[in-house]
Amino acid sequence: MMSLHISNYISEEGNRINTVYLNYALEIERTGSITQAAQNLYMAQPNLSKAIKDLEKELGFTIFKRATTGVKPTEEGAEFLHHARHIIEQLNAVERISQRVGNEKLKYKISIPRGSYIVDGFTCFLSELKLEKGMEVTINETNAIGTINNVVDRGYNLGIIRYQMVDEEHYMTMLRNNHLSFETIWEFEYVLVMSKRHPLADKAVITMEDLKNYTKIAHGDMELPHIRRNNANRPSARNVIYVYERGSQFDLLANVPTTYMWVSPIPQKLLEKNQLVQRICRAQDNLYKDVMIFREDYRINEYDRLFQKKLYESKVDVALLGY
Numbered sequence: 352m353m354s355l356h357i358s359n360y361i362s363e364e365g366n367r368i369n370t371v372y373l374n375y376a377l378e379i380e381r382t383g384s385i386t387q388a389a390q391n392l393y394m395a396q397p398n399l400s401k402a403i404k405d406l407e408k409e410l411g412f413t414i415f416k417r418a419t420t421g422v423k424p425t426e427e428g429a430e431f432l433h434h435a436r437h438i439i440e441q442l443n444a445v446e447r448i449s450q451r452v453g454n455e456k457l458k459y460k461i462s463i464p465r466g467s468y469i470v471d472g473f474t475c476f477l478s479e480l481k482l483e484k485g486m487e488v489t490i491n492e493t494n495a496i497g498t499i500n501n502v503v504d505r506g507y508n509l510g511i512i513r514y515q516m517v518d519e520e521h522y523m524t525m526l527r528n529n530h531l532s533f534e535t536i537w538e539f540e541y542v543l544v545m546s547k548r549h550p551l552a553d554k555a556v557i558t559m560e561d562l563k564n565y566t567k568i569a570h571g572d573m574e575l576p577h578i579r580r581n582n583a584n585r586p587s588a589r590n591v592i593y594v595y596e597r598g599s600q601f602d603l604l605a606n607v608p609t610t611y612m613w614v615s616p617i618p619q620k621l622l623e624k625n626q627l628v629q630r631i632c633r634a635q636d637n638l639y640k641d642v643m644i645f646r647e648d649y650r651i652n653e654y655d656r657l658f659q660k661k662l663y664e665s666k667v668d669v670a671l672l673g674y
Contacts, residue, residue: 464498530647542630571595604625
């Protein structure tokens with residue numbers, strides 16, 4: 352193989368390669384598909400294709416070739432990706448070292464699904480932090496693939512992924528392949544949340560047939576292809592509104608009383624604040640699991656333990672409601 356000095360390509364000023372491009376190439380290698388990689392990276396496929404072409408032009412050789420099963424690295428591309436992976440790992444390691452320096456501002460980053468009990472736990476965690484030394488906190492709400500990428504490639508301390516139990520083998524394989532450790536937080540059934548003024552609000556147990564004339568609200572970036580496949584036995588809603596942030600979902604539920612949403616159980620104080628109720632609905636493939644993930648080489652610290660404690664307390668409070 353040719354000898355590559357990849358350190359020459361790390362971005363400084365001028366036309367050298369940005370490390371973001373390295374992550375783009377690594378995601379394509381991991382998925383074996385430019386289309387899937389673009390979805391995982393939340394960018395348009397043509398933009399990703401152009402970025403890779405620009406990268407290849409800068410390098411002077413082709414990284415990927417098309418195959419019947421997707422895209423595969425060329426000989427030079429495989430060597431480049433090997434070095435790129437180590438570059439990203441080393442940069443993450445340097446960032447972790449800087450976080451441990453006592454006189455520096457601590458950076459704490461966590462990636463989670465859109466689960467109200469998780470946000471409640473995180474809020475309680477923040478309220479107890481001692482911030483004398485300064486702290487920069489990042490919380491990113493995204494789907495399981497986004498969270499795995501955040502923890503593996505983007506320096507996040509912890510992540511929480513949510514998946515249907517029928518998809519567990521798929522996710523366990525993904526965690527092993529990415530050298531991630533994990534701990535189960537909770538197994539639960541999704542419930543329905545709706546306005547107190549919803550026509551079904553007084554029913555203790557709702558059926559799928561009851562929902563057919565009402566509007567479903569769903570998180571647009573949580574509806575991944577394999578999730579839709581596993582929901583094939585669940586009748587599709589006639590009307591669907593896709594949302595991408597938490598505030599709009601509560602506003603819609605509270606102010607449009609013909610809407611409903613499938614969610615993990617919500618703390619009572621949030622239901623009361625938004626004039627909502629949550630109800631049981633019998634449906635197939637309705638068992639979910641929340642799992643905390645972190646890198647195999649990551650050392651759990653005092654902040655992680657405090658967050659885990661507050662998360663557990665929030666989960667217990669919700670579970671005691673009987674949902």
